Every structure is written in structure tokens, then in C-alpha cells.
Amino acid sequence: RLARSGRKVTVLFPGNPYAFSNGSEVADRLERAGIDFEAVPGLIVELAAPVMSGIPLTIEGLSASIGFGLVTGGETVVLRLASGWWESGISALLQNGRPPETPAALILNPGQPGQHRVSAPLSELARKAATYGLRGDALLVLGPGVDMSERLDTLSKRPLHGRRILITRARHQVDPFRRELVDLGAAVVEIPTLEIRRLPIDDRVRNAIKNLDRTALVIFASANAVDIFFQMLTTSDLDARTLHNSKLCAIGQETADALAGHGLRPELVTSEYTAEGLANALEGWEMKGMRVLVPRAEVARDALPSLLANRGAEVEILPVYSAVCPAEATPALLRLFDGDGVDVITFTSSSTVVNFVQAFPEDRLPAILGDAEIACMGPVTADSARKLGLEVSIVAREYTTHGLVQAISEATARK
Structure with missing residues (x-):
């Protein structure tokens, strides 16, 4: 049906389509139906x-x-x-x-x-x-x-050879993480427990953008906040020049890299993913009367605005996206752990942990996960996992997916 409508259709077979598979049957049916096709040889x-x-x-x-x-x-x-x-x-x-x-x-x-x-x-x-x-x-x-x-x-000599590793990160952010794990020999399973949805541009967003020329500091808490904020600027027929009066702060290197993708270099990049760590990094800044904008997720900790407000800053929290659990995540996770499971479960944010845990009956979670190790991208995510009853064994010292891969590799080498 799709081929007749002019679409290009690919049918994948393990190995060779004409060996140990029903590729020849499919080809025969296509030929009888008058549909052009090409059989691409594979390696059994x-x-x-x-x-x-x-x-x-x-x-x-x-x-x-x-x-x-x-x-x-x-x-x-x-x-x-x-x-x-x-x-x-x-x-x-x-x-x-x-x-x-x-x-x-x-x-x-x-x-x-x-x-x-x-x-x-x-x-x-x-x-x-x-x-x-x-x-x-x-x-x-x-x-x-x-x-x-x-x-x-050479395959078995790779540091993560044979390790089945689950990625729960949002699908649009998976590629570099997955590639690095696969290059080290891991068998990667992707089940995103997080989906980023941009919030609509309402009066609050329009006012925040309108007042950017009077905003002294913009604090981006995540790469998602950066990308969606700039999408909102583009939708409003604006670009990075709108931030010419503002200093920029990025929480974490991945957030700084996202800003670099828009041609911007932040004045401050914090290595700690906590409000307290950011407040300490801003210790030498005169905050009294400073107008601060924080584009972030709809649901997040409120510690940062309180800490900055205590120092005299005028803080505006601007929710630009919501983080939800994809509908297909729960059945996919249940199938995975009813089967072979994995060796390592990775979490890159507190939201990925919360949504993961909600997929399972609370009283059966330890038995379901078995011997799987929990690996977290930083102490905040690890703390969230522990509060939800998970035993965290791997925490990245560098709060990036590269740092998480390094931490998993080091833990595997110690076994």
C-alpha cells in the first residue's frame, strides 16, 4: 500500500534477505503485484x-x-x-x-x-x-x-564489552551518549522516561522577552532550557542579539555547549548542578537590585530564586517546557525487566528517575531490578534516586554524559 502510493519502503531482514529469512517470499509477492524493488545483499x-x-x-x-x-x-x-x-x-x-x-x-x-x-x-x-x-x-x-x-x-577488549546499559534520557538527547557507549562495546537499550514538551508562548513569556534589555543576568539550568528559549525567540522574530545587555550563566558544561551552539559564550559556567552551588559561584557578584531571568522546566526546585532573592536580586522564574513521561515507557520497561534486564541503568536527571520508578510496583522494585547497577549523572540525580529507594553505585564526577560514560567504564574496570 505504501509503495503504491509512491513512498519508499525498507524491509529489514537479519543477515541476508535471501538466506535464512522470508525475503524471497516478500520479493515474490512484490513482483507479482508489479511493484519495483531492490534486494540488497547482507552478511549472514x-x-x-x-x-x-x-x-x-x-x-x-x-x-x-x-x-x-x-x-x-x-x-x-x-x-x-x-x-x-x-x-x-x-x-x-x-x-x-x-x-x-x-x-x-x-x-x-x-x-x-x-x-x-x-x-x-x-x-x-x-x-x-x-x-x-x-x-x-x-x-x-x-x-x-x-x-x-x-x-x-578487538571487540571483547573494549572496556564495556558485553555490558547491557539502559538509557532513560529524552530521545532527542540520546545520540552522543549512545555512540560513546557503543564505541566502548556496550549493548545499549533505549527507553526514554522523559519527553520534553515546549510550553506555549503566553503573556508571561512575551513580557520576559520584551524586558530582556533590562535583564542583567539570564541563568540557564539545562540544555533543554537553552534550546526552547531560543525557539521562543525565533518564533517572536528575534535572535541572540536580544541578549546583548544580559550576562549569561550556564549550569553545567552541556548547558554551556548548548549556548555555544547559538553563538554565545556564558560569563559563568558552574560545575555544580545545585542551587547552592550556583549561589556560591555567584558569591562575588553584586546581586542587589539585579534583574535575573531563569528559563527552566515547569516543575523544578525553588531553592535558587530564594537564595538569590535573599541577596537582593529580582528573580523571575520562566517555565518554558514541561518534562513528561512518554506513554510507551512503562510497558517497554516492564517487558525489558520481565526478560533479560540490563547490567546498568543510567539516569541523567531527577525527572528520568521519578518517571522510571513510577513504572513499577514500589514493593517489587528491588526484585525487578535485580543486580542492575544504578549510574547517575551527578549528585542531585543520585540523591533523587536514593530518596526513591534505589541503591546508587555510580555517580559521575563530571556532570555530562561523557563523564557518566567514564564513571561506568571505571566501575566496570574495578570488577
Whole structure:
């Protein structure tokens, strides 16, 4: 239907669309319906996963042929084994004449970022895999290339290899965080528990913008506040020049980076994500009579305006966005933790924590989360998590997603 209407449609298959999938059936139906299509060849997992594990399938002078399945020929053999059938598959190969000392490897989660390899002589492989407590579908690879895997396997040497990490951050802010985790070998699961919604431009917003030429200091509490405030300026046919009379303060480096994206450099960037920390950073500033504007979330702590007002400042809090929990977050989280769960749960703000916790029955939360570690981007978020009954084990010293990735990597290295 979509293709007939002129849309371009992509159908994704694991590996190759014409191997171990129903891609040929889909292609046949499209051809019969008179719809143009193109089949793009892919790499089947039997060929891809060994490469990701550092196992060459052919080696000049040692292995020139590849067999798939329970074959008697082939100097290298690749065999899919379902969970619970490892020992049967290995026994069948031995009974078919494979020498017990044949170099062999089991690859768990083949083709995935969290794939794991166990290597041993064929006759010892099942016992070694059982020692590690491994389970699930796997690829069995045997042949001389297995002996090279320790040297050629770069994937398993990444610091977060095999770690399943949950990102709860708002979807539009995920990309740099996800890329850095994946580059370090993590298997990333994204379930945003936060959605940023811009509030309408009402009289309060219009008055705040109108009075910017008399505003001495604008304090941005988050990158979201920066981006949405500038959207409001653009909608009002204004731009950054409207702030020419104002000094700018950014709470955290990510907020400062957001301002830089609009061509602005703040006079002050605080490293602490607390009202008290900001007040201390402004200690040398004469605040009496100063007009201060704070664009921020609709719901936030009121400590900052109180602290600044106590020093004589005229503080206006300007809510520019609301932070809500996406409707799909709760069922997605329940499915995740009913299944394999994750090793690390990351929180980048108090809102992500609150919305996450609300997805689960309070009395069952510890049992549901199991051994998953809680990692927070700074002490304020960590404090919110602890108040909600979560045991926080990782807190970033640098309050950015890069700092959070570093903290997770350091914690993993200590294990």
C-alpha cells in the first residue's frame, strides 16, 4: 500500500534477505503485484560473527574450505546451535570424526554488540562453557582460525564489552551518549522516561522577552532550557542579539555547549548542578537590585530564586517546557525487566528517575531490578534516586554524559 502510493519502503531482514529469512517470499509477492524493488545483499551471521570474534574462516595454507552445519568436510565449520543443544551438536561432530583436539569456539549473542566467545579444544568446549554459566543460542566454529582469536578479537577488549546499559534520557538527547557507549562495546537499550514538551508562548513569556534589555543576568539550568528559549525567540522574530545587555550563566558544561551552539559564550559556567552551588559561584557578584531571568522546566526546585532573592536580586522564574513521561515507557520497561534486564541503568536527571520508578510496583522494585547497577549523572540525580529507594553505585564526577560514560567504564574496570 505504501509503495503504491509512491513512498519508499525498507524491509529489514537479519543477515541476508535471501538466506535464512522470508525475503524471497516478500520479493515474490512484490513482483507479482508489479511493484519495483531492490534486494540488497547482507552478511549472514555465520560469516559476520566469527569476524567480530577475531576468527578467520579461511587461512592461506591452513584452511581453504568452509562448511556449514553437521558436515564431514570443510577445514572450517560453522554451526548454529539452539540453547540446550550445545552438547548434542558437539557430540555429533565428534562422532562424525572430528578430532577431539580441534580448535573450537562458541559465540553467544552472535552478531550483537554483547556477543561473547568461549574457546577450547572441541572435546572440552561444552564443559568450559558450562563453567561460565553461559546459555542461549550460539554459533559453534571449529578450525585453525580459532587459535588466532585471542590476538584478533578487538571487540571483547573494549572496556564495556558485553555490558547491557539502559538509557532513560529524552530521545532527542540520546545520540552522543549512545555512540560513546557503543564505541566502548556496550549493548545499549533505549527507553526514554522523559519527553520534553515546549510550553506555549503566553503573556508571561512575551513580557520576559520584551524586558530582556533590562535583564542583567539570564541563568540557564539545562540544555533543554537553552534550546526552547531560543525557539521562543525565533518564533517572536528575534535572535541572540536580544541578549546583548544580559550576562549569561550556564549550569553545567552541556548547558554551556548548548549556548555555544547559538553563538554565545556564558560569563559563568558552574560545575555544580545545585542551587547552592550556583549561589556560591555567584558569591562575588553584586546581586542587589539585579534583574535575573531563569528559563527552566515547569516543575523544578525553588531553592535558587530564594537564595538569590535573599541577596537582593529580582528573580523571575520562566517555565518554558514541561518534562513528561512518554506513554510507551512503562510497558517497554516492564517487558525489558520481565526478560533479560540490563547490567546498568543510567539516569541523567531527577525527572528520568521519578518517571522510571513510577513504572513499577514500589514493593517489587528491588526484585525487578535485580543486580542492575544504578549510574547517575551527578549528585542531585543520585540523591533523587536514593530518596526513591534505589541503591546508587555510580555517580559521575563530571556532570555530562561523557563523564557518566567514564564513571561506568571505571566501575566496570574495578570488577
